[in-house]
Amino acid sequence: MPEYIRSGSVEEAVGLIAEHGSSLWIMGGGTIVMQVLESGADYWQYIMGLDGLALDGIERANGSWRLGATATATQIRAQPDLPALAAAARMVGGPALQNAATVGGNIYARSPQGDLAVVLLALDARLHLATADGEQAPSLGEFYDDWEAAGRTPPGLLTAIEFAEPAGEVVFMKCGRRRFNSASVISVAVNVAQKDGKVTEARIALCGAGPHAQRCAAAEEAILGGKLDDAAIARAAAAAAAACAPVTDTVASEWYRRRMVGVYLRRALAQLA
Amino acid sequence: MALKDLKIVGKSVRLRDLDTHVRGQTTYYEDVRIPRMLHLKMYRSPHPHAKILKIDTTEAAKQPGVVCVLTHEDMPGKKTFTPLAAIGVAPEDEPILAFDKVRWKGEPIAAVVAESEAAAKAAAPKVKVTFEELPAVFDVEEALKAEAPIVTPWGKNYYQYPDDHAASQIRYGDVERAFAEADHIVEDKYQTKPIEHAPLETTGCVAKPEGNGRYTVYTNIQALYFALDNTAAIVGLSPAKLRFVGGTVGGGFGGKVDIQVEPIATLAAIKTKRPVKYKYSREDEMRVSSTRAAWRIYVKDGVMNDGRIVARKITTYQDAGAYIRLSSYGTMKHAGHMPGPYTIPNVSVDAYCVFTNRPPSSAMRGFGVMSGSYAIELQMDKIAAVTGVDPWQLRLINAYRNGDMKAHRKAADDAALVETIQAAAQLAGQALPADFAAMSSDDRKGG
Amino acid sequence: MTTKVLRLNVNGEDTLVPVGPMATLQEVLRDKLELTSVKVGCAQGGCGSCSVLIDGELRLACLTPAEAADGCTVTTLEGLNESNSIVPIQQSFIENYAAQCGFCTPGMLVATKALLERNPKPSRDEIIEALSGNLCRCTGYLPIIKAVEDAAAALSGKQSA
Ligand SMILES: Cc1cc2nc3c(=O)[nH]c(=O)nc-3n(C[C@H](O)[C@H](O)[C@H](O)COP(=O)(O)OP(=O)(O)OC[C@H]3O[C@@H](n4cnc5c(N)ncnc54)[C@H](O)[C@@H]3O)c2cc1C
Ligand code: FES
Ligand code: FES
Numbered sequence: 001m002p003e004y005i006r007s008g009s010v011e012e013a014v015g016l017i018a019e020h021g022s023s024l025w026i027m028g029g030g031t032i033v034m035q036v037l038e039s040g041a042d043y044w045q046y047i048m049g050l051d052g053l054a055l056d057g058i059e060r061a062n063g064s065w066r067l068g069a070t071a072t073a074t075q076i077r078a079q080p081d082l083p084a085l086a087a088a089a090r091m092v093g094g095p096a097l098q099n100a101a102t103v104g105g106n107i108y109a110r111s112p113q114g115d116l117a118v119v120l121l122a123l124d125a126r127l128h129l130a131t132a133d134g135e136q137a138p139s140l141g142e143f144y145d146d147w148e149a150a151g152r153t154p155p156g157l158l159t160a161i162e163f164a165e166p167a168g169e170v171v172f173m174k175c176g177r178r179r180f181n182s183a184s185v186i187s188v189a190v191n192v193a194q195k196d197g198k199v200t201e202a203r204i205a206l207c208g209a210g211p212h213a214q215r216c217a218a219a220e221e222a223i224l225g226g227k228l229d230d231a232a233i234a235r236a237a238a239a240a241a242a243a244c245a246p247v248t249d250t251v252a253s254e255w256y257r258r259r260m261v262g263v264y265l266r267r268a269l270a271q272l273a
Numbered sequence: 274m275a276l277k278d279l280k281i282v283g284k285s286v287r288l289r290d291l292d293t294h295v296r297g298q299t300t301y302y303e304d305v306r307i308p309r310m311l312h313l314k315m316y317r318s319p320h321p322h323a324k325i326l327k328i329d330t331t332e333a334a335k336q337p338g339v340v341c342v343l344t345h346e347d348m349p350g351k352k353t354f355t356p357l358a359a360i361g362v363a364p365e366d367e368p369i370l371a372f373d374k375v376r377w378k379g380e381p382i383a384a385v386v387a388e389s390e391a392a393a394k395a396a397a398p399k400v401k402v403t404f405e406e407l408p409a410v411f412d413v414e415e416a417l418k419a420e421a422p423i424v425t426p427w428g429k430n431y432y433q434y435p436d437d438h439a440a441s442q443i444r445y446g447d448v449e450r451a452f453a454e455a456d457h458i459v460e461d462k463y464q465t466k467p468i469e470h471a472p473l474e475t476t477g478c479v480a481k482p483e484g485n486g487r488y489t490v491y492t493n494i495q496a497l498y499f500a501l502d503n504t505a506a507i508v509g510l511s512p513a514k515l516r517f518v519g520g521t522v523g524g525g526f527g528g529k530v531d532i533q534v535e536p537i538a539t540l541a542a543i544k545t546k547r548p549v550k551y552k553y554s555r556e557d558e559m560r561v562s563s564t565r566a567a568w569r570i571y572v573k574d575g576v577m578n579d580g581r582i583v584a585r586k587i588t589t590y591q592d593a594g595a596y597i598r599l600s601s602y603g604t605m606k607h608a609g610h611m612p613g614p615y616t617i618p619n620v621s622v623d624a625y626c627v628f629t630n631r632p633p634s635s636a637m638r639g640f641g642v643m644s645g646s647y648a649i650e651l652q653m654d655k656i657a658a659v660t661g662v663d664p665w666q667l668r669l670i671n672a673y674r675n676g677d678m679k680a681h682r683k684a685a686d687d688a689a690l691v692e693t694i695q696a697a698a699q700l701a702g703q704a705l706p707a708d709f710a711a712m713s714s715d716d717r718k719g720g
Numbered sequence: 721m722t723t724k725v726l727r728l729n730v731n732g733e734d735t736l737v738p739v740g741p742m743a744t745l746q747e748v749l750r751d752k753l754e755l756t757s758v759k760v761g762c763a764q765g766g767c768g769s770c771s772v773l774i775d776g777e778l779r780l781a782c783l784t785p786a787e788a789a790d791g792c793t794v795t796t797l798e799g800l801n802e803s804n805s806i807v808p809i810q811q812s813f814i815e816n817y818a819a820q821c822g823f824c825t826p827g828m829l830v831a832t833k834a835l836l837e838r839n840p841k842p843s844r845d846e847i848i849e850a851l852s853g854n855l856c857r858c859t860g861y862l863p864i865i866k867a868v869e870d871a872a873a874a875l876s877g878k879q880s881a
Contacts, residue, residue, distance in 0.1 A: 179848070473821070
């Protein structure tokens with residue numbers, strides 16, 4: 001069994017990550033890490049907890065939001081000014097889990113988990129990663145591209161997630177097996193700005209439709225520049241269903257997920273039409 | 274007796290252990306404090322069907338904390354069992370630990386006993402078994418074809434009922450003649466899926482040597498004395514040397530009757546002279562504990578224009594998985610149930626208990642019966658659609674009455690279906706015509 | 721194998737407990753402190769049978785490394801048993817037949833306690849949501865929800881309709 005370690009500061013944590021490489025595993029709320037350890041995996045020598053680093057603040061200033069990496073789902077669901085993100089936080093497991101689950105850990109969760117990540121993609125969030133080579137600040141989309149390429153090794157310590165006050169309206173919807181505390185079949189987040197009856201900005205993200213939460217360019221293009229009417233919404237839904245790459249697992253089949261991507265994207269966009 | 278005179282029926286009865294439940298003081302098997310306990314984890318077959326060429330436990334035995342590794346060679350006497358042998362189910366087909374073959378993915382092969390749960394879990398995958406994979410069969414009708422891979426040791430993929438019958442059978446009246454005379458033939462195929470009981474407490478036990486040649490086994494088995502008898506026979510002790518403590522079960526639903534952990538834990542306790550805990554993880558519970566069987570049911574009914582069912586022919590297949598357990602018994606129950614709660618003068622049932630390379634299925638709340646009812650009641654609605662008879666009335670017309678002979682030659686007594694349907698109709702706000710509302714289980718007037 | 725000694729306040733008592741690497745709070749509470757109301761239904765966060773309060777907050781003991789709880793206050797059902805606020809909840813569970821095998825019951829009670837502490841007059845939907853992390857395979861959820869409704873009413877001094 002690995003040893004549980006803590007660090008006194010972000011600098012020290014980054015030092016430990018650099019020193020131990022892949023034999024160290026970062027733990028936020030531990031809701032995923034602890035499951036993996038219980039399943040008998042034993043690659044790691046160290047589990048590094050983040051308690052004590054005070055990374056759990058939620059701040060709003062100068063038109064932007066900053067969520068500390070260890071802010072919990074419970075903290076986030078209590079933010080009335082972030083209704084879509086709060087709605088997603090409310091859908092992460094049950095209340096006891098939400099008291100532990102962090103937003104940082106949600107970024108690294110495997111699809112179909114990642115209910116917070118999908119909203120953060122629609123918000124075009126930027127990550128703050130502390131690494132031995134200094135701070136990196138990739139967008140969440142860029143982060144996922146690199147992460148895939150790098151074989152999913154986290155490049156450092158995620159300290160915060162930042163995004164601008166959304167210009168448009170943001171909607172999150174989740175298709176689960178029951179009303180509360182259900183693994184996602186899929187979830188969708190849309191962030192759409194409209195002016196003079198035309199869509200001027202569109203960010204559409206899907207979770208459960210690929211290896212991690214992902215933007216869906218095909219669906220965005222289907223509504224950009226035009227009126228958000230039934231025809232445009234149907235085009236976006238069809239484009240998303242065609243473009244996504246869901247898996248079959250114990251929660252749902254590939255076929256059903258693909259269907260639900262279309263259905264839920266249509267319902268989410270219809271709320272903004 | 275009038276309902277108002279009944280003391281218990283129709284009233285809620287308070288469980289005796291509610292008081293300790295709400296205080297967290299009910300003692301489940303795992304809550305008994307037992308010092309110096311060892312933990313057992315099983316190395317299981319990764320293949321649904323394979324020959325075992327070699328079992329090598331040397332590497333596993335060398336892992337830190339490991340006390341011993343048990344295989345079929347450690348069995349003092351018999352290597353196979355079947356839980357209901359005492360009531361005539363045969364043969365003893367299920368290996369306690371696999372020896373020549375594995376017949377389902379998850380079949381136990383080697384038990385790794387270690388100082389801690391983590392040590393046992395880490396060491397179990399180090400058991401090395403050389404397999405020769407065999408073709409597997411996962412479908413009941415495929416399994417009965419001549420060219421199918423053979424699952425059972427006796428060479429037939431079905432349970433052999435007395436007099437070498439391949440199926441549990443019922444023959445009553447003349448089905449073929451009644452079909453010829455019927456106004457309609459309604460036929461269909463029904464399929465149910467396996468269902469996991471998923472009790473909140475997983476299957477497990479602790480076997481503890483008492484130092485005087487006796488062993489106490491704390492267990493959550495639902496069949497305490499079946500487990501005691503079977504364990505005694507497997508570990509080679511007189512039943513008098515075993516004391517089984519149980520009855521407090523964290524959810525069972527039929528999923529904890531298969532006697533899968535007690536014999537091996539007891540054997541390990543005998544070998545190590547230490548208490549041994551063998552508990553399924555949640556993953557084990559989902560993957561290797563038995564399920565409710567899947568059934569494939571073919572129903573053919575002869576029906577008259579007025580809704581009377583005059584003939585029913587059933588061919589039905591239970592997927593028992595790889596071993597008998599409680600399935601042959603479930604198939605018999607199923608066969609008797611297939612006319613349903615209806616009086617049908619001509620019935621023919623062939624119910625096959627079929628073996629495949631799936632995990633063994635076994636008991637679960639009304640096993641054999643629920644799956645049958647699913648098919649029968651869907652069939653009733655189809656008959657209603659074909660004949661145009663109202664579905665409530667259709668059931669009342671066919672419902673058995675006291676004195677009616679059932680297909681398995683037992684006269685109905687204490688029949689209450691008519692009254693139950695009438696009460697249900699009332700609750701559902703469904704008006705019944707006067708003659709239907711006046712029907713009774715005591716006579717067949719109008720039905 | 722390194723053993724560390726943790727300082728926990730468990731059910732009102734300061735305790736020093738030696739723990740092995742990555743031991744869960746669940747193991748420590750059950751095996752070291754013999755608080756067996758903390759059940760092990762899944763050890764994966766999925767069932768809620770190990771629900772406890774850490775610094776008053778509802779948590780799953782199976783997903784909590786004991787070392788992460790170092791210095792914290794931990795409350796299990798054993799600790800609540802002595803309190804006036806749990807007795808009406810227990811009574812209500814009994815009166816509503818809200819348990820069968822009882823394996824989920826300690827977790828249900830701890831989650832109910834956490835809910836009523838935060839929200840003394842929850843709506844039916846709020847109750848359903850608050851207990852959504854606690855699975856019961858026997859009873860059916862209706863008697864449990866009713867038990868919580870009645871308990872909330874009793875605790876806030878009015879009778880339920
Ligand atoms: C019963 C159950 C139900 C669940 N339901 C849902 C659900 O409905 N929706 C959903 O989205 N998820 C769900 N999850 C998954 C999980 O709880 C959440 O995704 C949660 O947000 C993960 O956060 P964590 O802090 O617990 O992650 P951890 O387990 O702490 O970490 C997860 C991963 O993130 C990495 N990590 C964490 N923090 C950092 C950091 N600051 N820097 C770098 N790497 C980091 C870890 O190294 C690890 O690889 C569920 C889990 C369980 C057990
Ligand atoms: S045992 Fe902790 S949630 Fe199931
Ligand atoms: S009473 Fe058995 S799980 Fe709830």
